[in-house]
Amino acid sequence: MWCEQCRQPVEDEELTEAGACPECGTVLREERRPVPWHFKLMIVATVIYLVWRAYQGIGWLVHHV
Ligand SMILES: [Zn+2]
Numbered sequence: 001m002w003c004e005q006c007r008q009p010v011e012d013e014e015l016t017e018a019g020a021c022p023e024c025g026t027v028l029r030e031e032r033r034p035v036p037w038h039f040k041l042m043i044v045a046t047v048i049y050l051v052w053r054a055y056q057g058i059g060w061l062v063h064h065v
Helices: 037-064
Strands: none
16 A cells, blocks of 8 residues: 555555554545445435336326327
8 A cells, every 4th residue: 555645655454444544544445335325325216216207107198198
């Protein structure tokens, strides 16, 4: 790992629990989260929107055919 703030290399073992530089606290190693929660939320919102639009489309067809 290379710390830009301290301009010196930081060993993996020296990193804090959060993956930050022990000298300045800059996070050098991001937590490995599989999928961010807001990304999941966005997908759920998109699916709900599409289902709603499909529902509206079917309703329109039923009333106009
Ligand atoms: Zn540092």
